[in-house]
Amino acid sequence: MTLATGKVGIICCNGEDFAEGTISRVATRLVLEKLRPDQTVTLCLPLFLAGGEDERAFARVFPTIAVDGCSKKCAEAGTKKFSGKPVATILVSEVMKKYPHLKVKSREKLEPQEMELAMKVAEEIAKKVDEILCKKAKK
Amino acid sequence: MENHKVIVVPCSGIGKSLGTVGRVTTYKVVERMRPEKTRTVCLALLTMGDADALRLVRENPCISVDGCPAQCSKKNIEASMGKLAHNVVVTDFLRKNRSLKPEGVIELNDQGDKLAEIIAKALSEKVDEILHEAKCE
Numbered sequence A: 001m002t003l004a005t006g007k008v009g010i011i012c013c014n015g016e017d018f019a020e021g022t023i024s025r026v027a028t029r030l031v032l033e034k035l036r037p038d039q040t041v042t043l044c045l046p047l048f049l050a051g052g053e054d055e056r057a058f059a060r061v062f063p064t065i066a067v068d069g070c071s072k073k074c075a076e077a078g079t080k081k082f083s084g085k086p087v088a089t090i091l092v093s094e095v096m097k098k099y100p101h102l103k104v105k106s107r108e109k110l111e112p113q114e115m116e117l118a119m120k121v122a123e124e125i126a127k128k129v130d131e132i133l134c135k136k137a138k139k
Numbered sequence B: 001m002e003n004h005k006v007i008v009v010p011c012s013g014i015g016k017s018l019g020t021v022g023r024v025t026t027y028k029v030v031e032r033m034r035p036e037k038t039r040t041v042c043l044a045l046l047t048m049g050d051a052d053a054l055r056l057v058r059e060n061p062c063i064s065v066d067g068c069p070a071q072c073s074k075k076n077i078e079a080s081m082g083k084l085a086h087n088v089v090v091t092d093f094l095r096k097n098r099s100l101k102p103e104g105v106i107e108l109n110d111q112g113d114k115l116a117e118i119i120a121k122a123l124s125e126k127v128d129e130i131l132h133e134a135k136c137e
Helices: A019-035 A045-049 A053-061 A074-082 A092-098 A112-138 B017-033 B043-047 B051-059 B072-079 B090-096 B110-136
Strands: A008-012 A040-043 A064-068 A088-091 B006-010 B038-040 B061-066 B083-089
Touching: A008 A019, A008 A045, A008 A053, A008 A074, A008 A112, A019 A040, A019 A064, A019 A092, A019 A112, A040 A045, A040 A053, A045 A053, A045 A074, A045 B043, A045 B072, A053 A074, A064 A074, A064 A112, A074 B043, A088 A092, A088 A112, A092 A112, B006 B017, B006 B043, B006 B051, B006 B072, B006 B110, B017 B038, B017 B061, B017 B090, B017 B110, B043 B051, B043 B072, B051 B083, B061 B072, B061 B110, B072 B083, B083 B090, B083 B110, B090 B110
Parallel strands: A008 A040, A008 A064, A064 A088, B006 B038, B006 B061, B061 B083
Antiparallel strands: none
């Protein structure tokens, strides 16, 4: 990972044991690949936690959004522990409450309904990215 | 060891498709090939020191599935004092299957899925071996 200015870092929990972890992962990539490709980078949480100095340095210097699947908030807690408090945290389980008709169960390959939810989460992340960059530009 | 399961832990690296291959491999093993003998655990939860996750990797044999030679899953299991029984790195299998070019993180392409299937078959055999050895001890 190369340090870059004017970017927002996104760090997701990837939780392997729950479908919400897969949603956090896919939503993060949707922001990175489709919604805000020029404004965001993703930080690899396992590398971050295993001591990846580039990832930790980025989160110390640049604004970072944590995307967590459940209330245990591992991405937020890990970022806080090794770099500093993330500017925002998006909780998949909270976003899900707004869309009760979208059911989530697969961990491996997302069904169309689950992909729709991932896009809803991605849109919330993108909104947060815009807010952060807008505030930075005003300073 | 009778009721023990093998804990399969992928790195889930998000920057490259190799992390997705590791993740898909894990689900093939724990959901389809050896559902009775295996389970997975959230790597981040384990690394953040969650008591249940720590107990799980300390009381059961673990297999790390890493996308790249940084081997984050292996390192984090070891740092958690988990019982690492075996570790695989996707790039090692890629070298043996050069015709397969995995692509995609949101969704793995067919070649990536094929590679995951190859690794999952090898891992499933390893799971049997680990549990058999443990039974004989």
